[in-house]
Amino acid sequence: MATAQLVPLPPADAIRFLEARGRQLSSTFAWQDAYAADHSSMFTVAKSAGFDVLQDIFNGLAKALKDGRTIRDFSRELTPLLQAKGWWGRQLVRDPLTEEIRPAQLGSLRRLETIFNVNMRVSYAAGHWAGFERNKKSRPFLRYVTMHDDHVRPAHARRHNLVLPVDHPYWNKWACPNGFGCRCTMQSLSQREIDQLISEGENLIFEPPEDETKTWVNKRTGEIRDIPIGIDPGWDYNPGRVGANVAINEALAEKTAGAPFELLEPLVQERVRSDAFARFLEKPEGSMPVMPIPPETAKALGTEARVAILSQATMEKQLRHHPEMTREDYLQLPSIGANPTMVFQDGQNTFVLVKLADGRWRYVAAKTTKTGKAAFVTSFRFASDDNIRRLLNRPSVKIIIDRREE
Template sequence: MATAQLIPLPPEDAIRVLLARGRQLSPTFAWQDAYAADHAAMFTVAKSAGFDVLQDIFNALSKALQEGRTLRDFARELTPLLQAKGWWGRQLVTDPLTGELQPAQLGSLRRLETIFNANMRVSYAAGHWANFERNKRARPFLRYVAIRDDRTRPEHLRRHNLVLPVDHPYWDVWAPPCGWNCRCTLQSLSEREIDQLRAEGEELLFEPPADELVAWVNKRTGEVHEIPVGIDPGWNYNPGRVGANVAINEALSQKAAGAPFELLEPLVAERVRSDAFARFVEKPEGSMPVMPILPAIGEAAGTAARVAILSAETMQKQLRLHPEMTLADYRALPSIGANPTLVFRAGSSTFVLVKLDDGRWRYVAAKTTKTGKAAFVTSFRYASDEDVRRLLAREGVKVLVDRREK
């Protein structure tokens, strides 16, 4: 019987993903505070809120990944540092959501093992996914590979040898790791390799098993999620793809930081024309760079950011409140930012508008973070001339760019 040839990747892709996640360190109280794809887009550790340990844990993980260190090395070096900062053992800590004191497990050898395994698996999954995308023309299929022993979940064993195209929507949810301590992986295959596996007697599946969905309530947010049996809550997404996209977005941001403004539009436009952006609009996960920021806007808004970001949260709101906006509209955002008809500020928001030939306006609202390090699109819709006149009549409006015909 054929066995999967899971050749370890050079860690460059995995390292790139972990470093990109480390750009956003977000202390949390409970793991449910940052759900599913948020974990792959940032770095967080539950119960780290209120303790100055998140950077230390990230640094130790980064060192372990880059130097090929083991869990034992990671824990041995990190434990005394965490103990010295008081993040160890069971303690009473304040829940920022309720203000109440609660007993909680902080650092322990078992927790460090969970942190190490989860982050390493997500980083390597993202590294593999970047490789799948680069090579999908030659190797257009993915094979689900489970470890067939008594430690593997039955639902994961049922999916062993499932073969589907790289872009199949089934991988939106069933992409390993599919839970805590999940050891399953994905393997890319060419058509020739599929034929070879079948010739060797491997029983491949080309139709995914039916999912049994169970409702799970996030007690921190009240959100209800329908999760397939066999996937742990918080793992019902594709951690590899989200992580790989985070690394791509980070690389784009770094290029944008040193690029002349006239090069920002084609740089961002290439990203929003991608299949990854189309998937993001249809099923928001993570975030996407979408709109170059004119120097005059950045100066007025007090931000050094060169490109505005569209978050999954805002994209979900857009789908709910403005279903009339099409993929073509969202793919126009780079041009809107680079060549606006009208830009003005009111309060803490900046409004960027482009007038179309049919008399309507495409209207983008954006805000910067308190630190000024990032800017985010907060709304995108169509507006009429009357809407624009009303916006300009608001008190305290400051026009930054005006290219309207006089």
């Protein structure tokens, strides 16, 4: 009698996340150029510009993740291709920020190992976090687990067996991986499983250790951050949650691609009313789809984008410059896009406005990318009638939609 062969299924959530990042390939000079959560919304390899290797490296990672291949398989197949394209060894490169020309390490077996390990761990973290969110009603707690050996970093060892709710703010920074080479994992638990672990003598911790921080300066951008000791610079965020959100947003984009315009508002509205968006407003990480783009507007702009995105950088700017905008205001963005009172174009910017009962306008500025494949919200605020009249008096303004007399 033949024995059935049980073949492990590919990690679907992790694959979706990596594929979502692969839709935005970006060459950077240094890892600090795309910091923390930015890495989770794009695929980038430092010092790859000019060598046409970014797609090759991504394809190798995607194949390894889908087929369960090892670092040895990944390196063996990719090395000759990278060498043939000249991306190998130490070479003189120009820093686009300083114009300085200096020697730098391009491809090597060690770099490929780092690229493989980082991307695999972050992809799996995103896959795991998607599961945590799906199952948090029945398994509402997360447990921090180390490898419990001599190679565990002291700060990580102090957090071994830490148990907190899935939505606890402590996971904003301490959700692993917490650095290069971090092997820690997270486990979702029900109350019953917690009780079982305690009965078995497991020493669980329910209060997080107090953080000690160190000040770190990003020499590429000048940004100053206070990072908990035990977390590497660039890892002081929740890579799993940000990654899971990237995959969800990508899935929403795919769902809206062929959907009638009338269905876009409820699809986007569901995302904007989610817990993930509420967290995004408080602590921006990654990006969020927030506003359908009317067909007339898309046609006038020559864009394929169906939904405008609110990025981390813009949300951070909003919090600094427009703190008067409340969550209730942001919840109006889907309906502003679906039912604008007026849309007008000024150069590459499109302004969408909705009149309020008190005489003010909700004013949204959005801009398409050069390729026309994406659109981003660049500003959201209130405007007065005088503000609007001045804008409409500009000679370059072109009105696309005007429903003021309807």
